[in-house]
Amino acid sequence: MSQNDPGALYSQHLGEMIRRADTALARAGFDHLVVPSGTLHYQVFDDRDYPYAVNPQFKTWLPLTRLPYSWLIHTPGERPTLVFYQPFDYWHVVPDAPSGWWVEHFDIHIIRKPEEALALLPADPSRCAILGEPQSTLGGFAPNNPPAVINHLEWHRGCKTPYEIALMRQAQVHAVRGHRAAEAAFRAGASEFEIHMAYCSAVGQDANELPYGNIIALNEHAAVLHYTELGRNAPQPSRSFLIDAGASAHGYASDITRTYAAAGHDEFQALVDAVDAAQIRMCQAVRAGFDYRQLHVDAHLSLMGVLKDFGVINVSPETALATGVSAAFFPHGIGHLIGAQVHDVAGFAAGENGGRIERPDGHPYLRLTRVLEPGMTVTIEPGLYFIDMLLDEVKQAGNAASINWERVDFFRPYGGIRIEDEVLCTDGEADNLTRPVFAAAG
Structure with missing residues (x-):
């Protein structure tokens, strides 16, 4: 296995991310980890958006940096889920279909509108550790950023896989x-x-x-x-x-x-x-x-x-x-x-x-x-x-x-x-x- 081939190393990385998440959820008393990729921010009194910046908590799991309105869901004991936003749009370039070294490790659901993610998120938002910015709120899923979860995940991020x-x-x-x-x-x-x-x-x-x-x-x-x-x-x-x-x-x-x-x-x-x-x-x-x-x-x-x-x-x-x-x-x-x-x-x-x-x-x-x-x-x-x-x-x-x-x-x-x-x-x-x-x- 090459030390320079991320594709060959991804499975081990994902396993480490899952172990960290499982421990953090157990300590904090949550059943699910939910991570929105982030949304577009629009300039005040204008219809121009600022450059999109993906949620760092999202991109540590997935090599996807240009995918707004998407969601990562991890439930201990289950395959992680990706809700992948791929709109019908002729104004902008639409993200390519999911592909690459990471795809086989996720259950992937394509959505065409941001609100379609609600049907794919866990049933009870109160049982979720939701990591993100307030603007990512969707229905009852408002980022709560539990300190016990954040502290654990970020501490271990200090040592790279x-x-x-x-x-x-x-x-x-x-x-x-x-x-x-x-x-x-x-x-x-x-x-x-x-x-x-x-x-x-x-x-x-x-x-x-x-x-x-x-x-x-x-x-x-x-x-x-x-x-x-x-x-x-x-x-x-x-x-x-x-x-x-x-x-x-x-x-x-x-x-x-x-x-x-x-x-x-x-x-x-x-x-x-x-x-x-x-x-x-x-x-x-x-x-x-x-x-x-x-x-x-x-x-x-x-x-x-x-x-x-x-x-x-x-x-x-x-x-x-x-x-x-x-x-x-x-x-x-x-x-x-x-x-x-x-x-x-x-x-x-x-x-x-x-x-x-x-x-x-x-x-x-x-x-x-x-x-x-x-x-x-x-x-x-x-x-x-x-x-x-x-x-x-x-x-x-x-x-x-x-x-x-x-x-x-x-x-x-x-x-x-x-x-x-x-x-x-x-x-x-x-x-x-x-x-x-x-x-x-x-």
């Missing part, structure tokens, strides 16, 4: 193809918008299919962590390029970041290379039993060591961390869980019954506080930025002497650096899902 990992590997391949095209466009002098279009074309996915809005930042724009404006004119000169962009594979995401220096900007390239080397070491630190919060703190110390080596800070990495100086240069978390959602769920969960593990003091943007386990897939995304707002706060806190401001002025026109890979935690060494794909792409 081989099927999920296979899809995430596919998403890496798609995204790396786009990253290579984007770098080439940057080297050719393209604008942010043109780079974005080159990326989408190479990946074969548009803005509604990508897992998140591309961050395409030239020069100082890289200092805006979520820069998505996409300037239409290339800056003159173009000094640096930060791209944070992923791709989707049957609803599973990749999330990759790279930073490049333009030709002739050797010192900034050296800083990029130093962050890249530090990031590789951080990826290698992903181990079962390791506290992700410690990995985040260690990243601060490593990055401050880089800034010390480049003469940007005048104090030790430990002092920079203790005084908050490091947070001015590295103001976000080291990463997060990733899977069916880019920022996957249960990053703070204390256990399958709920509870919360808080972030370390002074690190408000970390998105994962759990101890790593085999099967967890995380992003490792250290960054160094030259953000005036945060650097001014360092001055206001009385720590201006900790920073060499001439060096800050030198690097400010480049905006910042971020390097991001996805890493699978195993029983042994970390499995970097991203780097080998870049190596194979040449």
